[in-house]
Amino acid sequence: MVKVGIVGMGFIGQQHFQTWAEVDGAEVVAVADKQVEKVAAAAQAVGGNVGEAEPLDLSGVERFTDMEDMLAAGGFDLVDVCLPTVVHAAMTIKALDAGYHAICEKPMALTVDECDDMIATAGKNDKQLFVAHCIRFWPEYEVLAKMIKAGDFGRLVTMKFTRLSPSPFWSQDGWLNDAGKSGGALLDLHIHDADFIMSVMGMPKAVYSRAGHILPDGPKVDHVMTNYLYDDVAVLGEGGWAMPPDYPFEMAFEVLGEKGCLKFSTSNDPTLTFYPFDGDPVVPEFSAATGYQQELEYFSACVENNEVPTRVTAFDARESIRLVLAEKESIESGAAVEI
Numbered sequence: 001m002v003k004v005g006i007v008g009m010g011f012i013g014q015q016h017f018q019t020w021a022e023v024d025g026a027e028v029v030a031v032a033d034k035q036v037e038k039v040a041a042a043a044q045a046v047g048g049n050v051g052e053a054e055p056l057d058l059s060g061v062e063r064f065t066d067m068e069d070m071l072a073a074g075g076f077d078l079v080d081v082c083l084p085t086v087v088h089a090a091m092t093i094k095a096l097d098a099g100y101h102a103i104c105e106k107p108m109a110l111t112v113d114e115c116d117d118m119i120a121t122a123g124k125n126d127k128q129l130f131v132a133h134c135i136r137f138w139p140e141y142e143v144l145a146k147m148i149k150a151g152d153f154g155r156l157v158t159m160k161f162t163r164l165s166p167s168p169f170w171s172q173d174g175w176l177n178d179a180g181k182s183g184g185a186l187l188d189l190h191i192h193d194a195d196f197i198m199s200v201m202g203m204p205k206a207v208y209s210r211a212g213h214i215l216p217d218g219p220k221v222d223h224v225m226t227n228y229l230y231d232d233v234a235v236l237g238e239g240g241w242a243m244p245p246d247y248p249f250e251m252a253f254e255v256l257g258e259k260g261c262l263k264f265s266t267s268n269d270p271t272l273t274f275y276p277f278d279g280d281p282v283v284p285e286f287s288a289a290t291g292y293q294q295e296l297e298y299f300s301a302c303v304e305n306n307e308v309p310t311r312v313t314a315f316d317a318r319e320s321i322r323l324v325l326a327e328k329e330s331i332e333s334g335a336a337v338e339i
């Protein structure tokens with residue numbers, strides 16, 4: 001049994017708490033959050049971009065308002081870091097130095113140097129470090145990755161990835177809207193697609209990004225469109241987190257090859273359809289589990305079997321930070337940036 005301590009019981013920490021309950025062979029035994037109401041026996045719920053949420057029943061686990069107290073109390077193998085991005089590096093390093101394996105939410109950190117420190121600390125302590133890039137585990141994206149690998153599209157022609165959300169209003173003290181703490185829409189939201197593109201296509205030669213800004217007091221990048229420059233396929237990623245309040249959260253892709261087009265959108269029913277050039281549309285089979293469940297199952301199996309993760313390495317997560325920071329540079333300079 002892999003025992004887990006979660007630190008940060010906001011939106012994603014609560015999602016993870018509920019998801020761990022679905023993971024065979026793993027159990028949450030402790031949680032920590034500096035806001036006492038988030039670690040109450042009936043904890044205040046945070047709905048995030050999935051809407052209303054029920055209060056959590058935390059009565060069965062040890063509860064702390066300080067991560068260091070949780071680390072000192074122990075009784076678990078793995079610390080699941082669900083904290084604001086600005087403290088990912090420092091807190092993950094503390095967990096690794098205290099002798100635990102660590103999962104860190106995406107984005108891994110705000111800078112490549114911080115990522116390197118995290119990777120070095122995991123190595124020094126001989127502990128596993130996972131970064132929770134859930135989209136690599138999201139069922140419809142798994143279908144796409146498998147089809148690309150199997151050559152099911154024939155020659156790839158175009159790929160378009162979209163992620164749109166109303167403003168992230170729920171974060172504790174509004175930290176998400178402070179680019180110095182979250183990295184803004186680029187690092188917080190759009191990195192999901194940048195990382196996925198990199199995972200299936202490799203690092204692009206260059207990126208060319210344009211961005212817009214809506215939130216009056218927010219970061220200067222609320223909506224980005226990036227061309228990822230590859231030799232023979234046109235790839236576009238669009239991410240925006242300042243859509244109007246009633247705009248439904250949407251993630252989507254459309255991948256066209258010489259044999260057909262695979263289209264996915266959380267706004268469609270069915271969400272995923274392959275339109276071949278020579279036949280009727282088909283709905284590919286995919287897992288009913290969420291990406292959160294599949295990533296936590298995978299990470300916990302790696303810990304159980306003492307295996308280094310290969311589906312997303314800490315170095316991959318570091319490279320996705322490097323990629324998105326190149327997009328930021330392109331927005332600022334107005335020119336394409338070589339990677």
Ligand SMILES: NC(=O)c1ccc[n+]([C@@H]2O[C@H](COP(=O)([O-])OP(=O)(O)OC[C@H]3O[C@@H](n4cnc5c(N)ncnc54)[C@H](O)[C@@H]3O)[C@@H](O)[C@H]2O)c1
Nearest residue numbers: 008009010011012013033034035082083085105106171172
């Ligand atoms: N994978 C995904 O789909 C996904 C979705 C949302 C958020 N995230 C990531 O998860 C991280 C957290 O985001 P969120 O939306 O849950 O934020 P949030 O503000 O809802 O939650 C953060 C929690 O951390 C607590 N906290 C802050 N500093 C602390 C400290 N020093 N010690 C203990 N507790 C502390 C806060 O009180 C808060 O409850 C971010 O890095 C974000 O990018 C990932």
